[in-house]
Amino acid sequence: MPTAYCTRPLRRALCRLTRWGAEPGLSRRTPPESVTYMPHRASDPCRERDRQYRPGGVPGAHGASHPPTKPLCSPMPFELTILEWSAYADGLSQRADWLQWAAGSAPLPRSIADTVPALAEMPAMMRRRVNRLGRLACQVAYWCPPAAGAPMVFASRYGDADRSLALLGDLVQGQPVSPTGFGLSVHNAISALYSIAQGHCANTVVVAAGRASAAAALTEAAALLADGAAEVLVVYYEAPLPRIYAEFEDQPGCEYAWAWRVALPRHGDRVAPTVRLSADEIKSVTDTTAELWPTGLAMLHYALRKFASMRCSAP
The missing domain is CATH 3.40.47.10 (Thiolase/Chalcone synthase)
Structure with missing residues (x-):
């Protein structure tokens, strides 16, 4: 799905869908602990990306302004x-x-x-x-x-x-x-x-x-x-x-x-x-x-x- 039209929750769901079951031995029915649906989970790449890059750029760890970059994960076809x-x-x-x-x-x-x-x-x-x-x-x-x-x-x-x-x-x-x-x-x-x-x-x-x-x-x-x-x-x-x-x-x-x-x-x-x-x-x-x-x-x-x-x- 086009990222430009995704709401933030939907982007996170797509990230999980992309990663879910991609690793050997993971069940599609039971998501692994690293892909749990807890909103505070730091392992969510979309949440991490949203925290680092805001529209227009935000100061990074060293005070520099970083524009939005390529998403860390893409919707799975x-x-x-x-x-x-x-x-x-x-x-x-x-x-x-x-x-x-x-x-x-x-x-x-x-x-x-x-x-x-x-x-x-x-x-x-x-x-x-x-x-x-x-x-x-x-x-x-x-x-x-x-x-x-x-x-x-x-x-x-x-x-x-x-x-x-x-x-x-x-x-x-x-x-x-x-x-x-x-x-x-x-x-x-x-x-x-x-x-x-x-x-x-x-x-x-x-x-x-x-x-x-x-x-x-x-x-x-x-x-x-x-x-x-x-x-x-x-x-x-x-x-x-x-x-x-x-x-x-x-x-x-x-x-x-x-x-x-x-x-x-x-x-x-x-x-x-x-x-x-x-x-x-x-x-x-x-x-x-x-x-x-x-x-x-x-x-x-x-x-x-x-x-x-x-x-x-x-x-």
Whole structure:
């Protein structure tokens, strides 16, 4: 994952992931003492680097100012096998439509979808609490359900900004804030509704990391797989910011969602295509499409093109 977009805790996690299991005899399930998750542990190279080098440079041991140097550790490239996938955007819901879209000129879908999924799989009482963005996210998750006990990673750059803005409007007008509305506005609300409806009791992580939110979700999935999970469901969803926040929008906005069931590559597996995502590839997708695409949609486009090419080359 691009270091430029990593939060400090995520950089430390990536450092541990890089070192974890690299030494002979170390178990991937039980981290060694030198890689323990204690925040004060001095053996953490990222913490040591952060202490020595601050933005703009800080005085060193001899009073000299040292600018930031090359990181002491780099994110480990990881390889994921896509077992199943689904996606939804305006006019794009079937796999054939998405593959044709990715193989062609791949125009940006309309910012607001004409229709939203019916979400018939979810019980009616629960479905009433899910808004537009939640319907997109939950629908692709239903189309690509996780295996029993598999962890899930949900990710979105902004989440349900419309609902949060409505709550702020109530506060400005002196109106009482709805407890239900507040509960549904938090970043993990959509994943919680899906988990409750599905009876999913395994680990669920919800990620937001700016432009790198899609990359952070895949990195989290790779970490869960390295920790022993057989597979992980990754769900990414996005919608344009409300008009009042338009000046902060730095990428084209549109409603879309996608879901991938991912696992570690299996030797001799010639059925499920393998998508390799290195730090350089993620940085390229995140940086080069910043002004033309929403980054999460660019990541889907990149994966679908690779997916299609591997299927064509398979014997």
